[in-house]
Structures are given as structure tokens and as C-alpha cells.
Amino acid sequence: xxxxxxxxxxxxxxxxxxxxxxxxxxxxxxxxxxxxxxxxxxxxxxxxxxxxxxxxxxxxxxxxxxxxxxxxxxxxxxxxxxxxxxxxxxxxxxxxxxxxxxxxxxxxxxxxxxxxxxxxxxxxxxxxxxxxxxxxxxxxxxxxxxxxxxxxxxxxxxxxxxxxxxxxxxxxxxxxxxxxxxxxxxxxxxxxxxxxxxxxxxxxxxxxxxxxxxxxxxxxxxxxxxxxxxxxxxxxxxxxxxxxxxxxxxxxxxxxxxxxxxxxxxxxxxxxxxxxxxxxxxxxxxxxxxxxxxxxxxxxxxxxxxxxxxxxxxx
Amino acid sequence: xxxxxxxxxxxxxxxxxxxxxxxxxxxxxxxxxxxxxxxxxxxxxxxxxxxxxxxxxxxxxxxxxxxxxxxxxxxxxxxxxxxxxxxxxxxxxxxxxxxxxxxxxxxxxxxxxxxxxxxxxxxxxxxxxxxxxxxxxxxxxxxxxxxxxxxxxxxxxxxxxxxxxxxxxxxxxxxxxxxxxxxxxxxxxxxxxxxxxxxxxxxxxxxxxxxxxxxxxxxxxxxxxxxxxxxxxxxxxxxxxxxxxxxxxxxxxxxxxxxxxxxxxxxxxxxxxxxxxxxxxxxxxxxxxxxxxxxxxxxxxxxxxxxxxxxxxxxxxxxxxxxxxxxxxxxxxxxxxxxxxxxxxxxxxxxxxxxxxxxxxxxxxxxxxxxxxxxxxxxxxxxxxxxxxxxxxxxxxxxxxxxxxxxxxxxxxxxxxxxxxxxxxxxxxxxxxxxxxxxxxxxxxxxxxxxxxxxxx
Numbered sequence: 001x002x003x004x005x006x007x008x009x010x011x012x013x014x015x016x017x018x019x020x021x022x023x024x025x026x027x028x029x030x031x032x033x034x035x036x037x038x039x040x041x042x043x044x045x046x047x048x049x050x051x052x053x054x055x056x057x058x059x060x061x062x063x064x065x066x067x068x069x070x071x072x073x074x075x076x077x078x079x080x081x082x083x084x085x086x087x088x089x090x091x092x093x094x095x096x097x098x099x100x101x102x103x104x105x106x107x108x109x110x111x112x113x114x115x116x117x118x119x120x121x122x123x124x125x126x127x128x129x130x131x132x133x134x135x136x137x138x139x140x141x142x143x144x145x146x147x148x149x150x151x152x153x154x155x156x157x158x159x160x161x162x163x164x165x166x167x168x169x170x171x172x173x174x175x176x177x178x179x180x181x182x183x184x185x186x187x188x189x190x191x192x193x194x195x196x197x198x199x200x201x202x203x204x205x206x207x208x209x210x211x212x213x214x215x216x217x218x219x220x221x222x223x224x225x226x227x228x229x230x231x232x233x234x235x236x237x238x239x240x241x242x243x244x245x246x247x248x249x250x251x252x253x254x255x256x257x258x259x260x261x262x263x264x265x266x267x268x269x270x271x272x273x274x275x276x277x278x279x280x281x282x283x284x285x286x287x288x289x290x291x292x293x294x295x296x297x298x299x300x301x302x303x304x305x306x307x308x309x310x311x312x313x314x315x
Numbered sequence: 316x317x318x319x320x321x322x323x324x325x326x327x328x329x330x331x332x333x334x335x336x337x338x339x340x341x342x343x344x345x346x347x348x349x350x351x352x353x354x355x356x357x358x359x360x361x362x363x364x365x366x367x368x369x370x371x372x373x374x375x376x377x378x379x380x381x382x383x384x385x386x387x388x389x390x391x392x393x394x395x396x397x398x399x400x401x402x403x404x405x406x407x408x409x410x411x412x413x414x415x416x417x418x419x420x421x422x423x424x425x426x427x428x429x430x431x432x433x434x435x436x437x438x439x440x441x442x443x444x445x446x447x448x449x450x451x452x453x454x455x456x457x458x459x460x461x462x463x464x465x466x467x468x469x470x471x472x473x474x475x476x477x478x479x480x481x482x483x484x485x486x487x488x489x490x491x492x493x494x495x496x497x498x499x500x501x502x503x504x505x506x507x508x509x510x511x512x513x514x515x516x517x518x519x520x521x522x523x524x525x526x527x528x529x530x531x532x533x534x535x536x537x538x539x540x541x542x543x544x545x546x547x548x549x550x551x552x553x554x555x556x557x558x559x560x561x562x563x564x565x566x567x568x569x570x571x572x573x574x575x576x577x578x579x580x581x582x583x584x585x586x587x588x589x590x591x592x593x594x595x596x597x598x599x600x601x602x603x604x605x606x607x608x609x610x611x612x613x614x615x616x617x618x619x620x621x622x623x624x625x626x627x628x629x630x631x632x633x634x635x636x637x638x639x640x641x642x643x644x645x646x647x648x649x650x651x652x653x654x655x656x657x658x659x660x661x662x663x664x665x666x667x668x669x670x671x672x673x674x675x676x677x678x679x680x681x682x683x684x685x686x687x688x689x690x691x692x693x694x695x696x697x698x699x700x701x702x703x704x705x706x707x708x709x710x711x712x713x714x715x716x717x718x719x720x721x722x723x724x725x726x727x728x729x730x731x732x733x734x735x736x737x738x739x740x741x742x743x744x745x746x747x748x749x750x751x752x753x754x755x756x757x758x759x760x761x762x763x764x765x766x767x768x769x770x771x772x
Contacts, residue, residue, distance in 0.1 A: 053695055095696030203701075252700045257712060301715075308735045309327075309566070309710045310576030
């Protein structure tokens with residue numbers, strides 16, 4: 001768990017750089033309320049304290065990194081409490097939860113405070129006042145909404161999806177775009193993900209499956225109609241996809257155990273994400289796709305059982 | 316296949332625990348304590364338990380058969396010393412709990428027996444017929460001395476339905492700490508080769524491999540040189556296999572050398588393979604050439620808490636207590652006495668537990684060594700990280716089986732092939748949550764055996 005926190009550190013630093021105090025306050029609020037929620041749950045359930053596994057801290061950080069920077073602190077606290085109590089502790093604590101707690105909390109916030117959860121501000125490095133991104137800005141490459149919301153709007157307004165330029169690619173890479181706290185900077189997420197891979201905290205199957213499925217799906221869509229669908233690279237670098245691929249989908253508790261199962265899980269996450277992004281009404285679908293595949297994890301595990309060396313015994 | 320092909324012969328899964336073999340690997344095989352009393356277990360093998368052939372008060376000679384059974388899968392037991400039967404009573408057994416043993420008190424005061432067997436210069440394997448060898452092996456009470464104790468005769472006897480074609484001699488000794496097989500390979504080389512030839516003759520195998528882990532280059536070198544000198548290098552090949560635990564498991568060794576899988580729940584003869592431990596082959600030579608039964612074996616007594624760690628030639632039936640006293644155990648430093656090595660061995664609660672034919676080592680661990688696993692860090696919930704799946708050499712799902720057993724779902728455990736677990740302990744070793752995965756699986760196997768009434772309650 002400590003490794004995951006270290007892996008998330010670059011993304012947190014990027015969030016702090018682009019969204020200044022907002023980011024730090026949100027992260028702190030989420031972590032503290034997640035820890036408090038777990039402590040309270042253990043107190044009520046008369047169970048031994050389980051804070052020393054740091055899983056509540058990880059949940060808090062991931063939740064915070066998937067929140068929009070302008071979200072009020074009280075909403076973040078509500079989300080954190082929901083994450084830990086309903087997302088994790090009612091199932092019996094760490095290791096027993098079906099759904100990724102952070103994503104449970106984020107879903108709760110999205111359906112409860114829809115407007116707050118989709119109000120984006122520009123990074124402070126562009127404008128220290130961090131004004132909310134308005135829809136008129138869609139053609140300005142400096143002050144933009146989240147790249148995905150923006151591309152969706154562009155397509156809706158029949159401006160064409162061919163909005164992808166070198167400048168924007170660079171912006172999504174460094175993180176100088178609107179979006180959730182931790183998902184804007186591709187570099188920070190890649191460094192963190194690489195760290196986890198090197199430390200073998202996660203293995204490469206799920207990230208690779210998620211990213212390649214997304215890429216292939218987006219590539220096919222782009223090849224069919226390059227006016228209506230944006231470039232596949234754009235889908236890889238924008239939105240919560242990288243955060244999901246390296247930190248959320250790889251949560252071992254809610255992902256399958258077997259190699260084959262991991263591939264199926266990752267491809268499922270990628271495909272559902274792209275379906276929501278391309279066909280659905282939401283600009284971003286990572287959250288729902290992870291939760292949907294989490295729900296399928298027990299089935300996947302049952303379906304892709306390991307075959308013992310030498311073949312299945314005939315019972 | 317030569318010594319330079321390092322690391323090519325291996326299997327998937329497995330772990331690399333610290334070897335700790337330097338404690339005893341330079342220690343020559345030496346006589347053990349002068350025992351006053353031995354307790355020879357009537358069940359030292361897989362299969363039917365022997366019934367005693369003598370009564371309390373009877374005088375017995377060294378090498379006299381004192382227990383036997385009519386069952387096919389069984390092996391007789393012999394007295395290692397001259398003496399008198401004191402009683403036939405229950406003694407602690409590492410696997411069976413309490414089990415019947417024949418307690419013999421010696422009357423001669425001589426020094427402890429030294430390993431004296433030498434292969435005669437005129438040894439010729441063609442003097443013996445296959446049936447003759449099998450008969451002597453059965454009479455000598457030989458069982459697999461690597462751990463499981465499967466009666467050797469059952470293994471090597473030819474079966475017209477499944478002809479055997481490959482004989483693998485297991486000199487891997489992948490378990491940390493233990494060096495008895497290593498020393499046997501260095502010191503009893505010609506005896507092992509004689510035993511291999513006899514076993515090959517008895518089983519009718521055309522190909523013979525000696526699998527030795529590549530962390531024992533000296534053993535590989537000595538075995539290869541001896542084979543060249545005796546002109547057997549064509550038929551018998553010493554294969555360096557990758558150093559990885561559990562390379563010495565017979566299923567893993569077959570996979571590494573022959574690239575074949577033994578069917579789950581099956582035994583090597585089903586695919587025409589025989590696997591024998593080096594100590595067993597040495598005992599075969601002794602039994603066939605000199606007609607001496609298996610009454611002594613080499614045991615590694617090791618661990619940092621032992622003053623004189625080493626490889627000792629002791630009578631079977633010696634109590635662990637006598638052996639540890641002889642080797643200078645520091646009781647205040649030791650926390651756990653294990654029959655076998657730290658990975659697969661079984662911790663014993665009673666120091667009066669006798670050495671059996673399958674006891675290859677007595678390992679004493681200190682509190683600090685088991686501390687991080689048992690005392691300092693508590694068990695945390697399984698987060699399904701999947702490390703046990705990757706470490707499992709049998710390609711099982713250990714955490715699923717363990718948690719099924721924990722929740723009393725034995726049918727689920729069976730669906731996930733609990734029966735094919737070889738209990739190597741890799742899953743417990745890698746578990747970051749300190750869950751005793753192998754422990755649960757073993758418990759589950761016992762529950763299942765009881766359900767099917769194969770094991771007494």
C-alpha cells in the first residue's frame with residue numbers, strides 16, 4: 001500500500017502544481033475523512049483497528065485525484081465517507097469489498113451533485129484565478145474544458161472531431177488542461193505507473209489490456225469516421241484512463257486473480273470506457289466501466305480457473 | 316546435456332528462499348550419538364502400518380525384522396541395534412500424531428556405528444536379476460528417503476501395463492538448510508552409482524538422469540567424473556537443474572528434465588518414470604550387495620542455535636532429543652524444532668519424537684528467524700494480490716483453496732483441485748499478508764480425507 005502511495009505521489013505533485021491549494025485541500029480532506037471513516041466503522045463494529053494497512057489513505061488519494069478541482073470540501077468529505085463505509089466497510093473491510101471504494105464514492109458524488117462534479121476550472125498555471133471553464137471556450141486551445149467533454153461538444157456542434165493538434169497533445173502530456181485533479185498529467189501518471197510495475201506491486205496485464213483495448217476500439221472508430229471520432233492517442237492520454245489503468249483497475253481486491261481473467265477484465269474496462277465515451281452521453285466512462293467490471297470479477301474468476309500442471313483431474 | 320547448460324532445466328512457479336546450506340555443507344558424514352534406546356516407528360512410510368513381529372521382553376539383533384505387513388504398499392521395519400524390546404508404545408509421529416513404536420533398549424556399549432559400506436571391486440549389476448533386486452529392496456524395508464516415504468519396491472517394480480523408461484535420481488535438495496544428500500553425493504559417490512545401476516536394472520529404465528541443482532557444482536562435477544571413470548557416462552547423465560524451490564519435488568523434477576507433466580493426483584510411474592532420492596539409491600546398493608536392511612540414515616542437524624551442526628549417520632529410531640543434545644542445542648536460543656527443512660518440514664512439539672526413514676534433517680530455528688512471520692507481524696486480510704498463484708509450481712489457486720477451507724466450503728476447495736497441492740509452502744512463503752496458505756490447504760486435505768473416511772479421526 002505504501003508503494004501505491006509513492007506511485008501516486010507524482011500525480012499528487014502535478015495536481016498541486018496545476019490546481020494549487022484547491023488540490024492540496026481536497027487531497028487532505030479526502031484522506032483525513034477516509035481514515036476517520038474507517039476508524040469509526042471499526043469502532044462501531046468493535047473490530048481491531050485496521051488503519052495500519054494504509055488502504056484508507058490510498059482510497060482517499062485516489063478519490064481526491066478523481067474529483068474536479070472546484071469541488072467544495074464538504075462534498076469531498078461526503079464522498080470519502082461514502083467510499084469507505086458503503087464501498088468497503090459494509091462488505092467486511094479490506095479484501096472483502098466487491099467494488100473499488102474510491103469509484104463507489106465518486107459515482108455517489110456524480111449522481112448526487114451532478115453540476116459540481118462536471119464543473120471544470122482551468123489549471124492555475126494558465127490563469128491563477130482558475131475560472132470555471134465555459135462552453136464558449138471550446139475553440140480556444142489555451143483555456144479548455146476537459147479534453148473529452150470538449151471533443152464531445154465539438155462533435156455535437158458539428159465542428160468536427162479533428163481538433164487534435166500537437167499543442168493539445170503536449171498539454172495533455174504535461175497536464176495543462178482542465179480535468180480531474182490527478183488525471184491531467186500523463187507524465188506524472190506514467191512515472192507512478194512505471195514505479196508500481198518495477199516494484200511489482202502491480203503486474204502489467206491489466207494496464208496493458210485496458211490501454212490496448214481502448215486504443216484498438218478508438219482506432220477502429222477513427223478509421224471508420226475520422227470526422228466524428230477523435231484520434232486514438234487522444235483517448236489514451238485524456239480523461240481518467242491512465243489513472244484507471246495503473247491505479248484503479250489494478251486494485252487487486254476487485255480485479256480477477258488469474259492471468260487470463262486479468263486480460264478479460266482489462267479489455268472489458270477499456271471497451272466499456274470507449275463505449276461510454278463514444279456512444280454514451282457522458283464524456284468520460286472510466287468510473288462506470290471499472291465498477292461494471294468489478295461486478296463481473298467473481299464470474300471471471302470462476303470462468304477462467306487455473307488448470308493444474310498436467311491438466312484437470314477427472315473428479 | 317553437460318554442466319555448462321546452467322538453468323535450462325526448470326519448471327514454472329517456485330520461489331528462491333535463502334539457502335543457509337553453508338552451516339553444514341562442509342561437514343563430513345560422521346557417526347551420531349551412542350544411543351541407549353531407540354523407538355522404531357511401525358509406520359515410517361506411505362501405506363499400510365506394520366504389525367509388530369516381536370513381543371515385549373524379546374531380545375533382538377541389529378538388522379532383525381521387527382515389524383511387517385502383508386499389504387502391497389508397505390515396507391517392513393528392522394531393529395538398528397542389538398538389545399531388548401522394552402515396550403511397544405505410542406510415540407509422537409510428525410505426520411500421524413501418536414503412533415505405535417517398538418522401543419528397544421540396547422545392551423552393548425560399543426561406539427556408534429560408522430557408515431562402513433563399500434562397493435566391492437567385483438560389483439557387477441548383471442549378477443542380479445530384476446526380481447531378485449525388487450525382493451531384496453522389499454525385504455530391506457526401503458522407502459523413499461527424500462520425504463514422502465513411498466515404498467521403493469512399489470516404485471521400481473516393473474509393470475507390464477505401463478513400461479518404465481526413464482529413471483530420475485533426485486539430488487536436487489532444494490530445501491534450505493539441508494545438506495545430507497549433498498554430502499552423500501560427495502562421499503558415497505560409487506555407492507550411489509551402484510544403486511542407480513541396480514534400480515535401473517530392476518525397473519527396466521533405458522534412460523537415467525541424475526538431477527542436481529546448479530548451486531552444487533561440486534556434486535555435479537564429482538558425479539559426472541565418477542560416471543566417466545566407471546564408463547557409465549553414456550547411460551547415466553548428471554543434469555544440472557535450475558536452483559529453485561521446489562525443484563526437488565518429483566513432479567517439478569520430471570517437468571524440468573523430461574518436460575512432461577505427471578497427471579494431477581497421479582504418480583510418476585503412470586507416465587513411465589521412476590524418481591528416486593540419492594539416499595535411497597545408496598540404500599539400495601547397501602541392501603542388495605551386503606543384504607543389509609535400512610536401519611541407519613544420514614540426518615542433517617542444522618540451524619544457528621546448534622553448536623555442532625553437521626551431517627550425522629544415526630540409527631533410525633533415535634529420538635530428536637538425543638540427537639540435539641549430542642549436537643549441542645542451546646535451548647534458550649531455539650524456538651522451533653522442525654523435522655525436515657523450514658519450507659516443508661513439520662514442527663514437532665515433543666522432542667522424544669524418533670527419527671524415521673524419511674527424516675532428512677532436524678532444523679532448529681531461533682525466535683528471531685521466525686519472528687517476522689509469526690510474532691512481529693500479524694496476519695492481515697487477503698487482498699487477492701495473486702502472488703501465491705504465480706509462485707505455485709502446480710499452477711493452482713492457493714488463496715481460493717485456503718479461503719474455501721477457512722470458510723468450510725470443502726466442495727469449493729475440491730473444485731479448485733485441492734488434491735493436487737504438493738504442500739511445498741511457496742504460497743505461504745510469498746504471502747505478503749502472512750496468511751498460512753499451505754496450512755489451510757493441509758487442514759482441508761485432512762478434513763476431506765476424514766469425510767471420505769480414509770483417515771482415522
